[in-house]
Amino acid sequence: MLTPDRISLNTATVKEQWTLAQCIDGCQRHGLGGISPWRDKLQEMGVEAAARAIRDAGLQVSGLCRGGWYTADGALTQAVVDDNRRAVDEAAAIGADCLVMVVGGLATGSRDIDSARAVVEEGLARTLEYARTVGVKIAIEPLHPMYAADRACVNTIRQALDICDRLGTGIGVAVDVYHVWWDPEVKTQIRRAGADRLMAFHICDWLDPTSNLLTDRGMMGDGVIDIPGLRAEAEAVGFTGLNEVEIFSADNWWRQDPDDVLRTMIERGANAC
Numbered sequence: 001m002l003t004p005d006r007i008s009l010n011t012a013t014v015k016e017q018w019t020l021a022q023c024i025d026g027c028q029r030h031g032l033g034g035i036s037p038w039r040d041k042l043q044e045m046g047v048e049a050a051a052r053a054i055r056d057a058g059l060q061v062s063g064l065c066r067g068g069w070y071t072a073d074g075a076l077t078q079a080v081v082d083d084n085r086r087a088v089d090e091a092a093a094i095g096a097d098c099l100v101m102v103v104g105g106l107a108t109g110s111r112d113i114d115s116a117r118a119v120v121e122e123g124l125a126r127t128l129e130y131a132r133t134v135g136v137k138i139a140i141e142p143l144h145p146m147y148a149a150d151r152a153c154v155n156t157i158r159q160a161l162d163i164c165d166r167l168g169t170g171i172g173v174a175v176d177v178y179h180v181w182w183d184p185e186v187k188t189q190i191r192r193a194g195a196d197r198l199m200a201f202h203i204c205d206w207l208d209p210t211s212n213l214l215t216d217r218g219m220m221g222d223g224v225i226d227i228p229g230l231r232a233e234a235e236a237v238g239f240t241g242l243n244e245v246e247i248f249s250a251d252n253w254w255r256q257d258p259d260d261v262l263r264t265m266i267e268r269g270a271n272a273c
């Protein structure tokens with residue numbers, strides 16, 4: 001059972017309906033505990049204005065989505081390093097609990113996932129080095145392996161934590177149940193992460209059947225994921241962050257009245273989480 005103050009709105013959930021300013025108002029109106037903006041919405045509003053509005057609304061920032069995308073050019077470029085540095089600065093400006101990293105997949109035409117993974121680790125090391133100087137935490141979000149080619153070649157919590165082990169302090173994982181629920185090691189690896197490295201917890205549901213691999217996520221309770229079981233595991237290791245609702249849903253939730261979406265999130269938080 002999740003109370004509204006334990007829930008954060010990832011702005012992707014109502015991205016077709018609301019600007020960031022409207023999301024901030026909506027979170028406050030519905031009594032949610034926090035928000036997690038995407039960078040496009042943040043930049044559209046202006047980082048300083050958004051930081052002020054979020055503060056005034058009394059909202060926690062459970063994360064900033066997203067940095068990463070290290071692999072697009074096949075090697076780490078200065079442009080990508082610089083963009084991630086800006087993302088770190090934005091995360092600092094809004095007081096985000098972490099900067100969430102979607103690390104990137106294969107370069108166009110490449111079949112070399114090993115070298116993509118090496119580029120990712122090099123990029124994360126560079127971003128982390130800067131993030132430490134401004135006190136921003138870096139959270140690697142492992143994505144479901146169906147996105148290994150086009151979005152992220154880090155696909156399990158184990159793989160992400162192995163990178164964290166090598167890179168040291170200040171880096172951890174964002175666990176999104178949509179991406180990791182199927183993994184036989186999911187609970188073991190949540191325990192391995194521990195409170196320090198479990199930096200974000202994203203919830204939604206896996207619909208069966210799923211009609212689109214990117215934009216057909218379900219509301220909690222409408223699919224097959226044992227959200228209460230995974231959440232209990234996270235809490236057992238000492239995770240005290242917010243439960244961030246992140247739903248990409250072109251044919252359903254993106255077409256609903258956003259106030260109804262937030263009301264449903266709250267009802268499912270109480271009854272399906």
Ligand code: ZN
Binds near residue numbers: 141176202246
């Ligand atoms: Zn996520």
